[in-house]
Amino acid sequence: MKFGIQFFPDIGPEEKSAADYWGESLELVDLCDDLGYHHVRTVEHYFHRYGGYSTNPVVFLAAASQRTRKARLITGAILPVFNHPLKVAGEIGMLDAISGGRLEVGFARAFLPHEFRTFGRSLDESRDRFDEGVEQVRRLLEEENVSSDGRFHQFSNVTSLPRPTQAPRPPFWIAATSADQSFAMAGTGGHGLMTFPRDPEGLRARLKIYRDAWRAAGHPGNGQVMIAFHMFCAPTTAEAHSVAGHRIDAYLKAQYDAASDWAEGTTSKDYPTHPQLTETLGKMSFANKLGDGSMWVGTPDEIKGMINFYHDAVGGFELASLQVNFHTMKVKTAEESMRLFAQEIMPEFA
Amino acid sequence: MKFGIQFFPDIGPEEKSAADYWGESLELVDLCDDLGYHHVRTVEHYFHRYGGYSTNPVVFLAAASQRTRKARLITGAILPVFNHPLKVAGEIGMLDAISGGRLEVGFARAFLPHEFRTFGRSLDESRDRFDEGVEQVRRLLEEENVSSDGRFHQFSNVTSLPRPTQAPRPPFWIAATSADQSFAMAGTGGHGLMTFPRDPEGLRARLKIYRDAWRAAGHPGNGQVMIAFHMFCAPTTAEAHSVAGHRIDAYLKAQYDAASDWAEGTTSKDYPTHPQLTETLGKMSFANKLGDGSMWVGTPDEIKGMINFYHDAVGGFELASLQVNFHTMKVKTAEESMRLFAQEIMPEFA
Numbered sequence: 001m002k003f004g005i006q007f008f009p010d011i012g013p014e015e016k017s018a019a020d021y022w023g024e025s026l027e028l029v030d031l032c033d034d035l036g037y038h039h040v041r042t043v044e045h046y047f048h049r050y051g052g053y054s055t056n057p058v059v060f061l062a063a064a065s066q067r068t069r070k071a072r073l074i075t076g077a078i079l080p081v082f083n084h085p086l087k088v089a090g091e092i093g094m095l096d097a098i099s100g101g102r103l104e105v106g107f108a109r110a111f112l113p114h115e116f117r118t119f120g121r122s123l124d125e126s127r128d129r130f131d132e133g134v135e136q137v138r139r140l141l142e143e144e145n146v147s148s149d150g151r152f153h154q155f156s157n158v159t160s161l162p163r164p165t166q167a168p169r170p171p172f173w174i175a176a177t178s179a180d181q182s183f184a185m186a187g188t189g190g191h192g193l194m195t196f197p198r199d200p201e202g203l204r205a206r207l208k209i210y211r212d213a214w215r216a217a218g219h220p221g222n223g224q225v226m227i228a229f230h231m232f233c234a235p236t237t238a239e240a241h242s243v244a245g246h247r248i249d250a251y252l253k254a255q256y257d258a259a260s261d262w263a264e265g266t267t268s269k270d271y272p273t274h275p276q277l278t279e280t281l282g283k284m285s286f287a288n289k290l291g292d293g294s295m296w297v298g299t300p301d302e303i304k305g306m307i308n309f310y311h312d313a314v315g316g317f318e319l320a321s322l323q324v325n326f327h328t329m330k331v332k333t334a335e336e337s338m339r340l341f342a343q344e345i346m347p348e349f350a
Numbered sequence: 351m352k353f354g355i356q357f358f359p360d361i362g363p364e365e366k367s368a369a370d371y372w373g374e375s376l377e378l379v380d381l382c383d384d385l386g387y388h389h390v391r392t393v394e395h396y397f398h399r400y401g402g403y404s405t406n407p408v409v410f411l412a413a414a415s416q417r418t419r420k421a422r423l424i425t426g427a428i429l430p431v432f433n434h435p436l437k438v439a440g441e442i443g444m445l446d447a448i449s450g451g452r453l454e455v456g457f458a459r460a461f462l463p464h465e466f467r468t469f470g471r472s473l474d475e476s477r478d479r480f481d482e483g484v485e486q487v488r489r490l491l492e493e494e495n496v497s498s499d500g501r502f503h504q505f506s507n508v509t510s511l512p513r514p515t516q517a518p519r520p521p522f523w524i525a526a527t528s529a530d531q532s533f534a535m536a537g538t539g540g541h542g543l544m545t546f547p548r549d550p551e552g553l554r555a556r557l558k559i560y561r562d563a564w565r566a567a568g569h570p571g572n573g574q575v576m577i578a579f580h581m582f583c584a585p586t587t588a589e590a591h592s593v594a595g596h597r598i599d600a601y602l603k604a605q606y607d608a609a610s611d612w613a614e615g616t617t618s619k620d621y622p623t624h625p626q627l628t629e630t631l632g633k634m635s636f637a638n639k640l641g642d643g644s645m646w647v648g649t650p651d652e653i654k655g656m657i658n659f660y661h662d663a664v665g666g667f668e669l670a671s672l673q674v675n676f677h678t679m680k681v682k683t684a685e686e687s688m689r690l691f692a693q694e695i696m697p698e699f700a
Contacts, residue, residue: 018447018512026416026448046440052511053447055440062409063448066376066416083437086469090396090405097368097403098376098413118505119436155468161402162368 001311001349004039005032005338006076006228006321007060009053010254015328018053022060024331028324028338029064032071035342039072039104040064041228041321044079046115050258058091065099073099076194076228076321077106077175080133081126082119085153086160088133089140092170093162101165106194107134108175109182111274113261123268127181128152134172141169173226178273180209187213192224197294200313207315224318231296231322232329233303233341241286244297247327248286256282296322300344307349351661351699354389355382355688356426356578356671357410359403360604365678368403372410374681378674378688379414382421385692389422389454390414391578391671394429396465400608408441415449423449426544426578426671427458427525430483431476432469435503436510438483439490442520443512451515456544457484458525459532461624463611473618477531478502484522491519523576528623530559537563542574547644550663557665574668581646581672582679583653583691591636594647597677598636606632646672650694657699 007025009018029040042060045051054060057075065073073095078088096103109130110116116123132150139146140160147156164170173192176182186193187210195203207225214223230251232244256263262271262278289295293310296303311317322341325334357375359368379390392410395401404410407425415423423445428438446453459480460466466473482500489496490510497506514520523542526532536543537560545553557575564573580601582594606613612621612628639645643660646653661667672691675684 012511013513017515018443019450019515022444022448023450046436047508047511053444055437055444055511056408058406058409059412059441059444060448062412063416066413082434084432084434084469086396087405087433087437091409093368094372094403094405094409098372098410100369100373118508119434120504154470158397158468161362161397161405163363165367165369 001307001317002038002319003341003346003349004037004041004072004074004319004321005029006323007040007042007054008051008228008323008326010050010251010327011053012049021053022063024334025060025325026063026067027331028334029067029071031335031338032068035338036346037071037338037342038319039074039321040068041074041076041106043076044082044108045112045258046082047118048112048114048254048258050112050254056091058095061103062095062098065095065102071102072104073102074104074173074321075106077108077173079108079110080137081110081121081129082115083133085133085136085140086155086158088137089160090162092137092141093160093164096165096170097162103166103170104173104192105170106173106175106192107137108194109270111177111271112258113266114258123266124270125152126268126270131185134174138169138172176206176210178277180206183207183210184213186210187215187219187223188217190214190217190219192226194226194228196228197310200292200310203314207317225316226319226321227317228321228323229294229296230326231303231324231337231341233296233298233300233337233345235299235340237298237302240298240302243329243333245286247329248295248297250327252281252284252286300340303341303345304348307345351657351667352388352669353691353696353699354387354391354422354424354669354671355379356673357390357392357404358401358578358601358673358676360400360601360677361403362399371403372413374684375410375675376413376417377681378684379417379421381685381688382418385688386696387421387688387692388669389424389671390418391424391426391456393426394432394458395462395608396432397468398462398464398604398608400462400604406441408445411453412445412448415445415452421452422454423452424454424523424671425456427456427523429458429460430487431460431471431479432465433483435483435486435490436505436508438487439510440512442487442491443510443514446515446520447512453516453520454523454542455520456523456525456542457487458544459620461527461621462608463616464608473616474620475502476618476620481535484524488519488522526556526560528627530556533557533560534563536560537565537569537573538567540564540567540569542576544576544578546578547660550642550660553664557667575666576669576671577667578671578673579644579646580676581653581674581687581691583646583648583650583687583695585649585690587648587652590648590652593679593683595636597679598645598647600677602631602634602636650690653691653695654698657695
């Protein structure tokens, strides 16, 4: 199993300035190569403490590329619904060049009604825009003289620059959480699969859909699954829980607040289960999630147990992205946790 | 006078990969703080060797921010016509944070018909899109809960994140080359003025329009003018001309090729003089431009003379952005030129 770090800001100006948040995040990025973390990853969100400090993952990853030599740089994820495919392809080409070919590109459908509303996008166009956007960007990276008469974006005879540094292009990842169709699409397309922890039974079933689709399409191997976990590792259980517990609750509250339209009557054919998922989200807490292996908080031995438990419960995954500096955590505290994890836990899963 | 460096890629995959181009550019960025260069700047262009390796200046500047501690980072320039104002404001907030408040934001109208065509934008909407875009981004950075019912983009009650690190926002620059209206707008708005060298008489008249508008609007001082020059400095005239001459001709040819629609019958009410300007451009060469002070190529003493000549001819300017690694120039050659310029020329203008 490979372990990377994921930056998911869940704070606003009242708690921490963006200059402090990103400055501290880059201090943690400095540790990656030496400690053996496989990747640096960040999100795309807007207008809300839930992710809103990271409006374009490519911008932060360009900075992170200069603080690392080996780590992969992963967008987790770009949202085609809010971006022009010509812009996305151009930025991918730039960052793949600037990083010397270390970029991997995750795409997601987005799921927060407030973001769709502010950009003037319909939730009911979410899947169509996603499918079209990923395909247009794929072609712009792989091919020259590309024409596409899409429903949402049209262009003719375009050779996107810069041409990718990796051949034929940076690896793609597709983010999926609940829709079987997204898991199948990722497998069929030969892309990696990015997801967040959810009930292990449900995830196990969907990862099977992904891997079945992968093999059915004739791709070699069994696909690649990357899951993002909160992680805080400390010498004692009490210290780990006291530092991380209330901060994970603050993260969950920010996520619920950002998604609250789903709890207040918003519906969309493209998100049939989101009202119910959001209701479930509203009941989640550190206390009631700790036992299911989806939040890696504890001593090294406790976390090893959680990793093994969750890995077996979902039928296996290849990469973990660790949220290491969530909410208001101090950078030195996050650094100690990263060091302890690298020293005590990583070797066991190498 | 302050001197910075400007990266304007004018090569395609046949001459130099983007990985090599940006890697070499970052090696030159490494020299900035020690040698006293004031800023790092880059462009936004698409789909053509003329600038097309730099589709989003914010991406490269994010990388450059990690190779410098003091240098200002300047977009030269963002093109609102091809960007959503919500995206631009978010990226400015991110880079201002990541750089610790060192960002300055230049905006331009764009002028290449092929870019407008590929993005499906009308040349005749150029000024309206520019005016609306700059104003929407300005408000998104300065204000909270912004609503705008624009002709091209509409949004309601938006607080853009991250909030800027600099208060109230990073300084703005407006790029202008030929339109009196753009020079006046920059002055009235209290923004800096970015331009390229042109005939000194014409530029002198337009810089007066800018500074008059600046003072008429009641802004303190006299405004700030930044001009981009090709620069190559060597111990002997022969060496300077032999290294830089044919490469400047290649740059001019790339620029002419990219703009060639204007020479082939394209017209637009928003670009009344571009057919004629492009015809003039087609006749430019290193040999016939060297004498007018607009291309700083020569020995240290020769370049000092050119700087003084052009400065006086246009009525003064405050900043120069030096294109130091144009076309296929080797990075070590560009580095030697940057060192010689910093050592022999800069102190005289401090």
